[in-house]
Amino acid sequence: MQTILTTNHLTKQIGTETIVSDLNMHIAKGEIYGFLGPNGAGKTTVMKMITNQWKPTSGDIVLFGEKLLPDSYSFLKRMGSMIEFPVFYNELTAEENLKLHCEYMGYYSPDSVEKAMSLLSLSDNRGKKVKEFSLGMKQRLGIARAVLTKPEFLVLDEPTNGLDPAGMKQFRDLFRMLCKEYEMTILISSHLLSEIESLAHTIGIIHKGRLVKEISMKELTDKGLEYLEIKTSEITRATYVFTECLNISNFKVLNNNLIRVYTKEATSREIMKALTENQIEIQGFHSQTESLEEYFLKVTGGESECGN
Numbered sequence: 001m002q003t004i005l006t007t008n009h010l011t012k013q014i015g016t017e018t019i020v021s022d023l024n025m026h027i028a029k030g031e032i033y034g035f036l037g038p039n040g041a042g043k044t045t046v047m048k049m050i051t052n053q054w055k056p057t058s059g060d061i062v063l064f065g066e067k068l069l070p071d072s073y074s075f076l077k078r079m080g081s082m083i084e085f086p087v088f089y090n091e092l093t094a095e096e097n098l099k100l101h102c103e104y105m106g107y108y109s110p111d112s113v114e115k116a117m118s119l120l121s122l123s124d125n126r127g128k129k130v131k132e133f134s135l136g137m138k139q140r141l142g143i144a145r146a147v148l149t150k151p152e153f154l155v156l157d158e159p160t161n162g163l164d165p166a167g168m169k170q171f172r173d174l175f176r177m178l179c180k181e182y183e184m185t186i187l188i189s190s191h192l193l194s195e196i197e198s199l200a201h202t203i204g205i206i207h208k209g210r211l212v213k214e215i216s217m218k219e220l221t222d223k224g225l226e227y228l229e230i231k232t233s234e235i236t237r238a239t240y241v242f243t244e245c246l247n248i249s250n251f252k253v254l255n256n257n258l259i260r261v262y263t264k265e266a267t268s269r270e271i272m273k274a275l276t277e278n279q280i281e282i283q284g285f286h287s288q289t290e291s292l293e294e295y296f297l298k299v300t301g302g303e304s305e306c307g308n
C-alpha cells in the first residue's frame with residue numbers, strides 16, 4: 001500500500017505551549033482520512049504544517065515519498081487545500097478568482113474552471129462578485145478552488161462549516177466521487193462524528209495535540225464495538241474471573257455494580273459460563289453496540305465537545 005503522507009514525531013510549539021505533540025500520522029494513497037478531534041485539539045495546526053504554511057518545531061513530514069522542506073513548493077502543485085475560511089479577491093467574480101488560481105498554479109486546462117463550478121453547483125453564480133457570496137457559497141468556492149487543478153491530495157479543514165444539511169450531504173457525495181473517480185486522497189477534518197463515520201476509510205483522533213488513535217473503519221467495525229454490560233454486586237470477583245480465567249483485559253468497571261466487557265476476547269456464552277461456575281451472582285446481562293461517538297469519547301477521555 002502506497003503512502004501519501006506520513007508525519008514522524010511532528011511537534012509544534014507556540015511560545016511555551018505545545019499545540020501538537022509527537023504526532024505520527026499515516027495516510028494511504030486513495031483513501032479518505034477523517035481527522036477527528038474536539039475544538040482546539042490541533043487539527044488546523046497539523047494541516048497548516050502539512051501544507052507548508054507553518055514550520056514544525058520538531059519532527060518531520062513525508063509527503064509523496066519525500067521529506068517536506070520549507071522550500072518544497074513543487075509538492076504544493078500536487079495538493080489542493082482549504083484551511084480555515086477561504087480567502088478570495090472580493091471584488092472579482094467567482095469565475096475570475098478560479099481563473100486566477102489556475103494561472104497562479106501554472107495549470108492550463110480549458111474546461112477546468114467550468115467543471116469545478118459545475119461540481120460545486122456554482123455555475124449560476126459565476127458572474128457574481130465574491131463580496132456578494134454567502135458563507136456557504138464561499139465554502140463551495142473554496143472547495144472548487146481546491147479541486148480545480150485535480151490534485152492528488154486534498155486537504156480540507158472542516159469543509160462543511162456554514163452549510164445546511166442538504167449542502168453537507170452534497171459535499172460528502174462529492175468527496176466520495178473525487179476519491180473514487182478522480183482517485184484523490186483526501187484528508188478531511190471534523191468535529192462532527194456523523195460526517196466522518198459515513199465518509200472515511202481511516203480515522204485519526206487527535207486530542208490535546210496528540211494522535212490518540214489511528215484506525216481503519218474496517219478494523220473498527222471488525223474489532224467490534226459490541227460489549228456486554230454485566231450487573232453484579234461482586235465486581236472484584238468478576239474482574240478476577242475475567243483476567244484469570246478468561247484472559248480478558250478489555251473491560252471497564254462503570255460503577256460498583258456494573259461492568260462493561262468488550263466481547264472480542266470471549267463469547268458472551270463463555271463469559272456467562274465462567275461467571276456462573278465461579279458462583280458470581282449476575283443481576284443483569286445484556287449486549288450492546290458502542291457507537292463511534294462513544295468510542296470517540298472513550299479515547300478522548302470523555303472530554304469531547306462534539307455534537308451532531
Ligand SMILES: Nc1ncnc2c1ncn2[C@@H]1O[C@H](COP(=O)(O)OP(=O)(O)OP(=O)(O)O)[C@@H](O)[C@H]1O
Pocket residue numbers: 014019037038039040041042043044045046191
Ligand atoms: N497562532 C496561534 N498562536 C497561539 N496559539 C494558537 C495559534 N493557533 C492555534 N493556537 C492554539 O492551538 C490549539 C490548537 O488549535 P487548532 O486551531 O489547531 O485546533 P483545531 O483542532 O483545528 O480546533 P477547531 O476545531 O476549533 O478549529 C488551540 O489551543 C489554539 O488556541
